[in-house]
Amino acid sequence: MTSDTTGTTGTTGTHGAILADSAPDDGDRPLVELRSIGKSYGNIRALHGVDLAVHPGNVTCVLGDNGAGKSTLIKIISGLHQHTEGDFLVDGAPVRFGTPREALDRGIATVYQDLATVPLMPVWRNFFLGSEMTRGVWPLRRLDVARMKETADAELRNMGIVLDNLEQPIGTLSGGQRQSVAISRAVYFGARVLILDEPTAALGVKQSGVVLKYIAAARDRGLGVIFITHNPHHAYMVGDHFSVLRLGTLELSAPRSEIGLEELTNHMAGGAELAALKHELGQVSGVDVEELPEEEELQPGAS
Numbered sequence: 001m002t003s004d005t006t007g008t009t010g011t012t013g014t015h016g017a018i019l020a021d022s023a024p025d026d027g028d029r030p031l032v033e034l035r036s037i038g039k040s041y042g043n044i045r046a047l048h049g050v051d052l053a054v055h056p057g058n059v060t061c062v063l064g065d066n067g068a069g070k071s072t073l074i075k076i077i078s079g080l081h082q083h084t085e086g087d088f089l090v091d092g093a094p095v096r097f098g099t100p101r102e103a104l105d106r107g108i109a110t111v112y113q114d115l116a117t118v119p120l121m122p123v124w125r126n127f128f129l130g131s132e133m134t135r136g137v138w139p140l141r142r143l144d145v146a147r148m149k150e151t152a153d154a155e156l157r158n159m160g161i162v163l164d165n166l167e168q169p170i171g172t173l174s175g176g177q178r179q180s181v182a183i184s185r186a187v188y189f190g191a192r193v194l195i196l197d198e199p200t201a202a203l204g205v206k207q208s209g210v211v212l213k214y215i216a217a218a219r220d221r222g223l224g225v226i227f228i229t230h231n232p233h234h235a236y237m238v239g240d241h242f243s244v245l246r247l248g249t250l251e252l253s254a255p256r257s258e259i260g261l262e263e264l265t266n267h268m269a270g271g272a273e274l275a276a277l278k279h280e281l282g283q284v285s286g287v288d289v290e291e292l293p294e295e296e297e298l299q300p301g302a303s
């Protein structure tokens, strides 16, 4: 695994490669909906007035720079924090989760970047971590190892994940493979909504592709996916809807039909700020600003 997150050029121009022509945002009721959600930590206002809807079989991408409020947003949906403003609805009814367990019970599963796995334990053991299969009755209850291995193998294959040996410690898998196992695990345990917090942030191009593939697989199985990322290229490969956060508010919320990759990239880059930075850098000797886009190009067209 590498720390290269910028080498995404191999994926540009091929957007749509992973994306099947998926259902539009209309029609069915959202699995999860946020209406004018806000969150304050003491007197720090991390989020304000954010709307978001997650539909079955759709990928909703949440983009934004560091500190934009992405993690805060998913912490509310995953039951780690509670909102302080607005409404949070699951299947159309308002909810307020006290713990992540309550969110999980409603089918909302979260895969964090620092995956909660035990590196030295085999893949199949990690697959069932915390929800082990047992057989026999107490006091003779034992782990049903054979059934867990069999099930993990079948489930991973179902998602198109083929590993040579499920006995190998999960720590020996690549970052992309580990993310994939976590996605497949969430699907197996009945997730309807899958939240992924920057699953490709620490991965190279190829490994990112692997994860994007399984995001698409989860979507094709009818899950509503919330995909958090810094990377507009990755978002555009699989996304049906794009929400860009900026300083805790929604700067942009658009379905795929209304926004192109270029415009999305511009929004992410903060076009106006980049233009100012380019101007500033121009005064510094030794910096070649010619390589940067034209200042007009840096102004996002829609804002």
Ligand SMILES: Nc1ncnc2c1ncn2[C@@H]1O[C@H](COP(=O)(O)OP(=O)(O)OP(=O)(O)O)[C@@H](O)[C@H]1O
Residues within 6 Å of the ligand: 041, 044, 045, 046, 064, 065, 066, 067, 068, 069, 070, 071, 072, 073
């Ligand atoms: N527990 C907390 N207490 C106080 N402030 C917090 C807390 N968590 C987040 N914040 C603040 O809320 C804002 C949004 O943070 P958040 O972690 O949601 O951003 P992010 O978009 O996930 O950023 P990154 O890309 O760096 O992960 C930041 O200003 C952050 O300092």
Ligand SMILES: [Mg+2]
Residues within 6 Å of the ligand: 070, 071, 072
């Ligand atoms: Mg974050």
